[in-house]
Amino acid sequence: SQQGEEDPQALSIQEGENATMNCSYKTSINNLQWYRQNSGRGLVHLILIRSNEREKHSGRLRVTLDTSKKSSSLLITASRAADTASYFCATVDGGGADGLTFGKGTHLIIQP
């Protein structure tokens, strides 16, 4: 079942600009993760933020989490052509080996 809803569904920006994607979810969560998928290939884990964290950074990535609004945002700064991909938020609502519930995804295109 899908939980997260990404916004926007598609985003096209110029290289060097910042890209912001938003995700909303419905149930309480343990943590929220962001993944990238290049053109129909496997997903790559980008960053994880736990339910008791509000913001996290990793290189050019910044993730925020607002559990009161059940929403998260992913900011990619100084975008590069190689950042062109689909980005999905995913939630885990329990401990242990629970599967991920993915949002619908944002397709990001970086124009050179």
Added chain:
Amino acid sequence: DTEVTQTPKHLVMGMTNKKSLKCEQHMGHRAMYWYKQKAKKPPELMFVYSYEKLSINESVPSRFSPECPNSSLLNLHLHALQPEDSALYLCASSHQFMTSGRIEQYFGPGTRLTVT
């Protein structure tokens, strides 16, 4: 080695065929997953194996039959599939417990399945 491998990369099968998808990881992960992804859609969870035992089956039709022969291997046996089962099938693995602090999932490149 942080790689999850999947074979075959592409598979075309008829509705009466029996085939298997294979997944392998050597990261010592004890949780393994199958996801199905249709074009322009997010992945959807099918099965979860925890310590080689099936722990989650997301109401998947019986024409999909998972198997975990050991802690490194995960198979998905396919039989009597329908054209609407055509999709990208993704395998993933992760550490088992949250307390490990490493609960991100590592995905394979997927098997693109076409049912004719």
